[in-house]
Amino acid sequence: MQAIDLTSMTWRKSSYSNSDGGACLEVSDDVPSLVPVRDSKDPALGALVFSAFAWAEFVESVKGR
Numbered sequence: 001m002q003a004i005d006l007t008s009m010t011w012r013k014s015s016y017s018n019s020d021g022g023a024c025l026e027v028s029d030d031v032p033s034l035v036p037v038r039d040s041k042d043p044a045l046g047a048l049v050f051s052a053f054a055w056a057e058f059v060e061s062v063k064g065r
Contacts, residue, residue, distance in 0.1 A: 006036060006047055013040055027055075 011026040017040075024040040028047075035055035038047040050058070 004031065004034070004036065004047075004049060006038070009036065011038070011040075011043070 006028075009028040009030045011028050013024050013026050017024040026038050026040045026043070028036045033052050035050045035052055036047040037050065037055075039045055
């Protein structure tokens with residue numbers, strides 16, 4: 001498995017995130033087949049990286065909950 005350079009990626013928060021800076025995740029769309037996910041409050045901790053398929057399955061499973 002190759003290391004991914006997270007420093008030059010563009011990150012985005014969900015539109016459902018609140019403006020208080022609470023518990024938010026950020027994702028990057030910069031790697032076509034992978035979805036890096038990190039804590040917006042402490043991005044220096046690194047990211048968890050999921051396959052695009054696994055991330056899509058996760059998002060579908062939590063929609064509407």
